[in-house]
Amino acid sequence: MKSFEIPEFYRSPLITSIKQKRKQQDKLKKDFEPTHLDFGVIEIFLARHFGFCYGVENAIEIAFRTVYENPGKRIFLLSEMIHNPQVNRDLKESGVQFIMNTVGQMYVDWSELKSDDIVIIPAFGTTIETENKLKSIGISPLEYNTTCPFVQKVWNRSEQIGRKGYTVIIHGKPLHEETRATFSHSSSNAPSVIVKDIHEAMALSKYIKGEVPLEEFYTEFKGQYSSDFDATKHFERIGVVNQTTMLATETQEIADFLKNVMTSFYSLTEKNIAERFADTRDTLCYATTDNQSAVKGLLNVDADIALVVGGYNSSNTSHLVELCEEKLTTYYIENETKILDKNRNFAL
Ligand code: SF4
Structure with missing residues (x-):
């Protein structure tokens, strides 16, 4: 897999060598046993996989390169580049301004932007409406685009199945930036509906089977269906895609459930x-x-607590926390400064 040039301060020599060693021993990534670090007074089990993924490293490389190559230019990010507070803070300290927050409230009015400004698109991607807004100002949304290729893949797949006449069911959090972006792109090619969990998928199945009045769909799924959605005909052919950071098992459960509904109906x-x-x-x-x-491999180990480190608004991290909570007392912390006891701060 491609390697990226990201600032050295995001790399830990210890973690890098642990990861390299595990990679050499398990090139096909079939072993999910954690790495055991025995310090005598404390034993630490590190999950086999964690840390920056392809999409995050790609976004960090593009964003910092943009800052480095464009001294004196105004550089904006549409919103948080990824849900990692440290990376967002570092970009702000490098002079990057954020246009809006994660739920779309504006920090910078569109009218303040000029055609020679740089606007970086976050790793989650953005909506077609925002892309068009930038184009109308004279800013290319594709020039400094950090949209993760795996998110783009979901959009491409939605487009493919949409063109074949399937309605796209998106498993995601309706307000999450990535789901809003996927919904926007999907809706431009196909009728689309967002379901946030298996309960909403079950509710949707009642409309598929005609067990409840179809008019109720528009109230129950308000804000979660595309503008042209016609419940009398758009449930006849469907496909399921997801916000990439949802629990994979939950997406699979929803897809299997809806497939069974279509099969029997x-x-x-x-x-x-x-x-x-x-x-x-x-x-x-x-x-x-x-x-x-x-994380599932990690939970086979008999441990006292689980410590999960990540942004509090990170969908990916919060799902890892949910998995750990099923077995262990779990602490969800943003960074090392949160490791405290009443007498001492263990921040290194
Ligand atoms: S889709 Fe999200 S979690 Fe997956 S590689 Fe891209 S940024 Fe990372």
Whole structure:
């Protein structure tokens, strides 16, 4: 896999050598056993996979290179580049200004932007509406674009199945930047609906099967369906894609559930299910799957506590916390300064 040039302060010599050693021993990434570090008074088990993924390193490389290559220019980020507070702070300290917060509230009015400003698109991607807004100001949304290729892959897959007449069901958090971006791109090609969990997928299945009045769909899923959505005909062929950082098992559960609904409602078999249900398993992100599998491997170890480090608004990290909480007392911390006891701060 491609390696990226990111600032040295994001690399730890200890972690880099541990990761390299594990990689050499397990090139095919089949071993999800944690790494055991025995310091005598304390034993630490490190998950087999963690840390910056491909998309995050790609975004960091582009953003810092943009700052380095454009001294004196005004540089903006649409919103947080990734949900990692340290990286966002470092970019701000490098002079990058944020246009809006994670839920779309503006810090900088569009009217303040000029055509020679640089606007970096975050790793989550952005909506077609925002892309058009930037174009209308004379700023190319593609020139400094850090949209992760794995998010782009979801958009491409949505477009493919949309063109074949399937409605796109997006498993994601409706307000998350990536889901808003995926919904926007998907809606431009196909009727689209967001479901945030299996309960919403079950609620949706009642409309698919006509068990509840179809008019109620527009109230129950308000804000989660595309503007042209017609509940009388857009549930006949469907496919499921996801926000890349959702729990992979939950996306699979939703896809399997809806596939079963279509199979039994339309009396289909494995041979002809593709007529009404698109196979989209290939849109799951490798990093999310690896990290979640590594945490499951970690939880086979008998430990006293789990410590999960990451941004509090990170979907990826919060799902890892959920997995740990099933077995261990779990502490979710943003960084090393949060490791405290009443007498001492263990910050290194
Ligand atoms: S899609 Fe996967 S690789 Fe890309 S930024 Fe998200 S977690 Fe990382």
